[in-house]
Amino acid sequence: MMTPLHPIAAAAAGVMLGLAALTAPNTPQVRGLTVISGCNPTCSDLSQPTPTVGMDMPEDEIHHITMPGRYGLSQPANGYGYAVVGGHLVRIDAVDGHILSVLRPAPRILD
Structure with a gap:
């Protein structure tokens, strides 16, 4: 009568996966999300007061996205846009x- 080997195979597979995880090389940094400044320091400065709906900001204090x-946004509908203020x-x-709505803090310019 033969005994099933699947418990031994499962244990061997677990040991192999554990060893692979321990010996894996370091993963590289994610590329493509470098901070590129496209406005003066005031458009990304969180010490500025929070913008409010209806505000009209000077063009040099707005970073158009x-x-x-x-x-994490989709393309805006026609007639609208996104910005960092x-x-x-x-x-x-x-x-x-x-300004039509304030969405969330954005301390860095990503585009």
């Missing part, structure tokens, strides 16, 4: 630049 996916991610009117 060109790659919303890097911030005072260290916060905001949704703006594409025509006049008024």
Whole structure:
């Protein structure tokens, strides 16, 4: 009568996976999310007051987002855009630049 070998095979597989995890080389840093400054220091400065809905900011204090996916956003609907103002991610009117909603803090410029 033969005994099943699957418990031994499972233990051997577990040992192999454990050894592989212990001897694996270090993983490289994630690429593509480097911080690129595209505005003056005030647009990413969290010490600035939180922007409010309806504010009209000077153009030199706004960083218009060109790659919303890097911030976890989809492409904005027609007539809208995203920007970083005072260290916060905001949704703006594409025509006049008024802030329509404040989404969340964004202490770094990613695009």
